[in-house]
Amino acid sequence: MQQQITQVKDYLLGLQDEICNGLAVIDGGDGFVEDAWSREEGGGGRTRVLSEGGVFEKAGVNFSHVSGARLPASASAARPELAGRSFQAMGVSLVVHPRNPYTPTSHANVRFFVAEKEGEDPVWWFGGGYDLTPYYGFDEDCAHWHRTAAQACEPFGAEIYPKYKKWCDDYFYLKHRDEARGVGGLFFDDLNAWGFERSFEFMRAVGNSYLPAYSPIVERRKDMTYGERERSFQLYRRGRYVEFNLVYDRGTLFGLQSGGRTESILMSLPPLVRWEYAWTPEPGSDEARLIEYYLKHRDWV
DSSP: OOHHHHHHHHHHHHHHHHHHHHHHHHHSSSEEEEEEEOOOOOOEEEEEEESOOOOEEEEEEEEEEESSSSHHHHHHSSSSSGOOEEEEEEEEEEEEEESSTTTTTEEEEEEEEEOOOTTOOOEEEEEEEEEEEEESOOOHHHOOOOOOHHHHGGGGOTTTTHHHHHHHHHEEEEEEEEEEEEEEEEEEEEOOOOOOHHHHHHHHHHHHHHHHHHHHHHHHTTTTTHHHHHHHHHHHHHHHHHHHHHHHHHHHHHHHHHTTHHHHGGGOOOOSSOOOOOOOOTTTTTHHHHIOOOOOOOOOO
């Protein structure tokens, strides 16, 4: 298993480099600042954050490889038979918050878990995906995002994109609001049925398709003119992002439950956000269209 762990780690470190370099070029500013860290119980990582850039108000791309004596509850909830095993977990997780309200927020992560118990074979699995959270919707952006996701899944079977697209729609849903977080993408977890090589290949396909999915959308929207109305709505909608990450997100819960580094775990939160009591959009407005049209589950391909 150690050889496979090394393979995955090498890929993830390279993916972090690739994504940071790609985002830094689009941003045109000073790029990312790296913060390497270690964890007392085992492992560590490198957190990279871009703040107050030319395009991105905040972007965080985190690599972590941590280990521990017992799987946290969030990791064994779907597999209670693994509770109490030691573990290794590694992944790249990122969130990008652009300044321009017409440019959507995006999130991606790919991860690998190994659960071990003396005298038994290791149990491993892959997970990950990405999703898009617009504030002002554009059909061509949503179609491009989902088309790129579908193309990444295509070599693995015609049923894969619809399956993981639906999982994403169901997962990134704020139950207490009865509302989708965004326009979805891909989400998968507990992937091992294909065997290591094929499962790892799929994880790489998802990770490698993130920049091609997101970069053209940013280039189209980053220079659009906006005013205080659009900015205010963006900050209001960012509140939904915060609510999801703190209430439902598995990665956040795993990080906190496993004694992870809080600054890196919460790097996904936007720098500015606002809540307003019982706010409703003006009927017929672009803000209303986001909620009534774009935040409904639909087929974009």
